[in-house]
Amino acid sequence: MAVDFRGHPMFPSTGFNAPTRFEADIYDCEVWGKIPSDIDGTFYRIQCDFQYRPPQNEWPTGFNGDGHVSRFRFKDGNVNFRSRYVQTARLQAEREAHRRLYGVYRNHYTDDPSVAKLERSAANTHLYWHGGKLLVLKEDSLPWHIDPHTLETRGIWTFNGRYTATSMSAHPKIDPVTGEMIAYGYQAKGDLTNDVAVYTMNRHGDITHEVWFKAPYVGIMHDCAITQNYVLIPLVARTTSDARLKTGEPMWAWDGNLSTMVAVVPRGGTSKDVRWFKGPARNTLHFLNARDHKDGRITMELPTSSGERDASQIRRWTFNMNSKKDTFDEEVVSTANGVLARMDDRFLSLPYKYCYVGNRDPNLPFDKARAGGMGGFVTNQYQRVDVNTGATSSYFVGPVQSLQESCFMPRKGGRAEGDGYLMGIANNYESMSSDLVIVDAQRLEEGAIATVKLPFRLRGGTHTNWFGADELPSLVQA
Amino acid sequence: MAVDFRGHPMFPSTGFNAPTRFEADIYDCEVWGKIPSDIDGTFYRIQCDFQYRPPQNEWPTGFNGDGHVSRFRFKDGNVNFRSRYVQTARLQAEREAHRRLYGVYRNHYTDDPSVAKLERSAANTHLYWHGGKLLVLKEDSLPWHIDPHTLETRGIWTFNGRYTATSMSAHPKIDPVTGEMIAYGYQAKGDLTNDVAVYTMNRHGDITHEVWFKAPYVGIMHDCAITQNYVLIPLVARTTSDARLKTGEPMWAWDGNLSTMVAVVPRGGTSKDVRWFKGPARNTLHFLNARDHKDGRITMELPTSSGERDASQIRRWTFNMNSKKDTFDEEVVSTANGVLARMDDRFLSLPYKYCYVGNRDPNLPFDKARAGGMGGFVTNQYQRVDVNTGATSSYFVGPVQSLQESCFMPRKGGRAEGDGYLMGIANNYESMSSDLVIVDAQRLEEGAIATVKLPFRLRGGTHTNWFGADELPSLVQA
Numbered sequence: 008m009a010v011d012f013r014g015h016p017m018f019p020s021t022g023f024n025a026p027t028r029f030e031a032d033i034y035d036c037e038v039w040g041k042i043p044s045d046i047d048g049t050f051y052r053i054q055c056d057f058q059y060r061p062p063q064n065e066w067p068t069g070f071n072g073d074g075h076v077s078r079f080r081f082k083d084g085n086v087n088f089r090s091r092y093v094q095t096a097r098l099q100a101e102r103e104a105h106r107r108l109y110g111v112y113r114n115h116y117t118d119d120p121s122v123a124k125l126e127r128s129a130a131n132t133h134l135y136w137h138g139g140k141l142l143v144l145k146e147d148s149l150p151w152h153i154d155p156h157t158l159e160t161r162g163i164w165t166f167n168g169r170y171t172a173t174s175m176s177a178h179p180k181i182d183p184v185t186g187e188m189i190a191y192g193y194q195a196k197g198d199l200t201n202d203v204a205v206y207t208m209n210r211h212g213d214i215t216h217e218v219w220f221k222a223p224y225v226g227i228m229h230d231c232a233i234t235q236n237y238v239l240i241p242l243v244a245r246t247t248s249d250a251r252l253k254t255g256e257p258m259w260a261w262d263g264n265l266s267t268m269v270a271v272v273p274r275g276g277t278s279k280d281v282r283w284f285k286g287p288a289r290n291t292l293h294f295l296n297a298r299d300h301k302d303g304r305i306t307m308e309l310p311t312s313s314g315e316r317d318a319s320q321i322r323r324w325t326f327n328m329n330s331k332k333d334t335f336d337e338e339v340v341s342t343a344n345g346v347l348a349r350m351d352d353r354f355l356s357l358p359y360k361y362c363y364v365g366n367r368d369p370n371l372p373f374d375k376a377r378a379g380g381m382g383g384f385v386t387n388q389y390q391r392v393d394v395n396t397g398a399t400s401s402y403f404v405g406p407v408q409s410l411q412e413s414c415f416m417p418r419k420g421g422r423a424e425g426d427g428y429l430m431g432i433a434n435n436y437e438s439m440s441s442d443l444v445i446v447d448a449q450r451l452e453e454g455a456i457a458t459v460k461l462p463f464r465l466r467g468g469t470h471t472n473w474f475g476a477d478e479l480p481s482l483v484q485a
Numbered sequence: 486m487a488v489d490f491r492g493h494p495m496f497p498s499t500g501f502n503a504p505t506r507f508e509a510d511i512y513d514c515e516v517w518g519k520i521p522s523d524i525d526g527t528f529y530r531i532q533c534d535f536q537y538r539p540p541q542n543e544w545p546t547g548f549n550g551d552g553h554v555s556r557f558r559f560k561d562g563n564v565n566f567r568s569r570y571v572q573t574a575r576l577q578a579e580r581e582a583h584r585r586l587y588g589v590y591r592n593h594y595t596d597d598p599s600v601a602k603l604e605r606s607a608a609n610t611h612l613y614w615h616g617g618k619l620l621v622l623k624e625d626s627l628p629w630h631i632d633p634h635t636l637e638t639r640g641i642w643t644f645n646g647r648y649t650a651t652s653m654s655a656h657p658k659i660d661p662v663t664g665e666m667i668a669y670g671y672q673a674k675g676d677l678t679n680d681v682a683v684y685t686m687n688r689h690g691d692i693t694h695e696v697w698f699k700a701p702y703v704g705i706m707h708d709c710a711i712t713q714n715y716v717l718i719p720l721v722a723r724t725t726s727d728a729r730l731k732t733g734e735p736m737w738a739w740d741g742n743l744s745t746m747v748a749v750v751p752r753g754g755t756s757k758d759v760r761w762f763k764g765p766a767r768n769t770l771h772f773l774n775a776r777d778h779k780d781g782r783i784t785m786e787l788p789t790s791s792g793e794r795d796a797s798q799i800r801r802w803t804f805n806m807n808s809k810k811d812t813f814d815e816e817v818v819s820t821a822n823g824v825l826a827r828m829d830d831r832f833l834s835l836p837y838k839y840c841y842v843g844n845r846d847p848n849l850p851f852d853k854a855r856a857g858g859m860g861g862f863v864t865n866q867y868q869r870v871d872v873n874t875g876a877t878s879s880y881f882v883g884p885v886q887s888l889q890e891s892c893f894m895p896r897k898g899g900r901a902e903g904d905g906y907l908m909g910i911a912n913n914y915e916s917m918s919s920d921l922v923i924v925d926a927q928r929l930e931e932g933a934i935a936t937v938k939l940p941f942r943l944r945g946g947t948h949t950n951w952f953g954a955d956e957l958p959s960l961v962q963a
Contacts, residue, residue, distance in 0.1 A: 022916075025940065026940070027940055028511055028515065028940050029509045029510065029511045029566070029939075029940055029941065030509060030510045030511075031507045031508060031509040031510075032507065032508045032509075033506055033507045033508075034536070034580055035536070035537075035580065035583055036506075037506065037538075058512070058513070059513075060515075085583055088507070102512055102513065105513055105563055438500075438917070439916065439917035439918075440917075461507075462503065462504070462505055462506050462507055462941070462942070463507065463940070463941040463942070464940070464941070
């Protein structure tokens with residue numbers, strides 16, 4: 008098996024991470040343990056899959072794969088599973104041709120000429136329920152939306168034509184106070200443009216504000232953070248160019264000589280209000296949370312490593328809005344490793360304590376042989392980290408399993424931060440099938456309270472979200 | 486893992502034979518090799534699955550599991566997969582209760598009282614396309630029918646109320662000359678009755694003839710054979726009684742002291758015309774073919790062993806209709822082991838040469854560790870046996886695979902017996918997923934010409950059938 012510099016398997020792979028390719032329904036999944044009956048709602052996850060095998064130099068994690076959504080509907084202690092491809096224009100074109108038409112990640116030079124004018128979304132990165140629509144997002148293109156229960160694809164969604172950027176990031180943020188969604192696009196006037204557009208949608212999904220500005224270089228702007236007053240959009244040290252694309256490689260290359268640049272955009276402000284803060288090159292993609300302080304500081308926590316090969320840590324960046332200084336400060340909050348930190352989203356943009364991160368305790372055994380050589384990806388614990396004190400507690404999964412991104416769901420009626428459950432998919436390399444583990448988020452060390460046993464394998468996913476039954480439309484079809 | 490006296494795993498098992506439980510669709514299955522473009526039609530298979538786990542003493546092969554149909558639709562070298570449960574009354578009742586309501590195989594004493602009056606079919610044994618309906622059969626109950634493309638369940642089918650027996654065997658026969666279906670039921674007036682009913686349906690599916698008679702004891706009558714003039718229904722050495730059922734065990738027990746009794750029923754005849762032929766106890770369930778001879782003899786070939794522990798062989802039984810002798814003669818055609826013999830069904834009831842049987846060559850390696858201890862079930866070859874000469878040729882599957890029942894499909898335009906393909910599911914214990922292997926039936930020794938790679942596991946199946954695109958209604962939905 009071909010491996011990249013980290014020892015991660017290259018695509019197309021066999022074994023656990025081979026494309027899933029099927030769409031399935033399970034009525035009453037098999038459950039070990041007992042699902043608390045107050046869990047009422049839907050856990051969504053999405054994976055980059057491949058209807059047809061991609062070129063050999065497609066990224067190891069396959070970010071150019073077709074979006075494939077999994078839905079776990081919980082009610083009364085039972086859970087029904089459904090998975091569907093998002094029926095994007097590209098998937099339909101490939102199915103009609105019975106072969107792969109797209110090349111490597113965001114490189115149109117590697118695509119078949121027949122798809123040059125098609126909407127390009129692979130709809131494979133993240134899902135958000137907002138304004139009565141379940142949006143499926145991919146940062147290089149427009150949102151698609153799907154039915155939250157049947158997962159049937161509804162089409163492209165441009166907010167009644169008001170969203171004019173050519174792309175939307177897969178990481179908008181929903182303000183728990185106002186119900187607004189803050190969304191943005193970068194390369195927002197097409198490939199390799201340095202335009203950035205930030206939009207506010209009200210709780211009904213109507214665009215109420217937008218602001219456009221330019222980034223100092225063309226680099227990845229994968230995620231953002233919000234406070235009650237600001238939107239923060241980091242531009243980090245991965246760049247690209249037309250020359251690079253012409254080599255036939257995927258879009259991004261790490262460049263440790265680049266500065267990290269963070270756009271701090273006042274919510275409701277104009278392009279003139281945008282300030283850029285500078286810092287050293289940082290290897291990061293996903294951010295945790297940010298908040299305003301009374302003294303004019305903004306703090307933002309995120310998992311990041313300094314370069315491409317050192318371990319990730321949870322760090323805090325501080326932006327002083329009362330100063331003209333154009334750099335941000337950095338401190339280490341926790342050495343907890345892991346690049347996908349989640350939180351109790353009811354505290355997004357607000358003072359908060361906890362983050363949940365999947366990572367690996369190297370002292371615990373893991374049967375590498377069973378993992379098919381995927382040791383580099385092994386995540387054997389979900390860790391809760393107190394971002395104020397650095398204190399941690401951990402849930403450890405079994406030695407033949409590796410965890411995918413977790414998601415926090417609040418306990419019904421509970422209002423305190425972190426009062427709820429954590430759930431996520433565990434790859435079970437022994438049975439070559441997937442388990443959904445559910446842990447009490449306040450008692451991680453007590454282990455899974457329930458495990459949903461799937462009779463098949465779901466390859467590594469990208470992101471997850473939970474939406475309660477009180478948020479989603481009522482369920483007509485199971 | 487609990488095992489029976491043969492070393493076969495008992496239910497509920499883990500590993501390859503654990504219940505499948507999901508319903509899936511795959512558009513354009515991944516294919517290794519090349520599917521000949523003249524393969525145009527649908528390969529069906531069915532497995533006994535379990536929506537909910539059965540009692541521990543359910544048979545190792547789980548014949549009381551819920552019917553779960555797989556459909557492989559071939560066209561232009563591509564293949565689409567679909568699997569669905571048959572939505573029987575019992576499945577729906579169990580889903581509503583969120584638990585198993587049925588006990589062990591054909592023992593109502595072990596069922597939940599709430600299901601006493603429900604139609605009992607698990608619809609899990611075999612499928613036949615006849616008279617414009619895809620019938621899904623289970624010998625203890627009435628036929629159900631499903632849509633041949635969507636696999637949507639249509640309901641119970643009693644041939645416009647004309648089928649009055651309480652059960653239909655899963656092994657009717659379709660006469661390739663007249664297009665008639667010969668079907669029968671045993672225990673045909675309810676559990677433990679010794680009534681047998683034989684029906685003829687014309688090519689439109691209308692019942693044109695029926696005959697009722699009594700069997701000499703209550704025993705299993707799982708399969709039949711037809712000639713152009715007769716229907717042969719063996720009654721073999723497995724019996725039952727109300728006393729046995731009251732012990733909570735599945736219906737059947739082997740009794741080597743019983744005679745094999747074969748009912749020879751003239752097609753179109755009356756109950757008075759039925760003759761019974763006697764022979765020693767034989768351990769057999771599935772028959773191959775039969776034919777008339779000009780001298781009044783009927784010959785019938787079948788895989789059988791003499792007792793419960795000796796290897797199966799292909800033997801020939803001869804019935805002399807010109808003699809008053811009430812016994813049949815037996816000879817060995819081939820020592821090819823294997824209990825599921827198939828043929829080119831265009832030669833059913835007619836002179837023929839070939840049978841196709843799955844069995845195990847003990848000289849070939851098989852990695853038992855990978856098979857999860859299921860060595861007893863290993864089938865590492867499909868063998869073509871010439872029933873006249875005993876000559877064989879073989880297709881061998883890889884050392885980490887075990888084959889399920891095969892099916893013959895004629896080559897388009899070919900009329901010679903055996904000119905076509907053989908296909909069947911191989912359990913791949915290395916990847917814990919299922920392969921559909923396709924072999925040229927005249928060149929078995931050349932190996933698979935194409936392998937359809939499924940991304941998941943299909944547990945052991947019961948039976949398979951192939952229906953060409955020219956027989957099935959045209960395909961609206963893929």
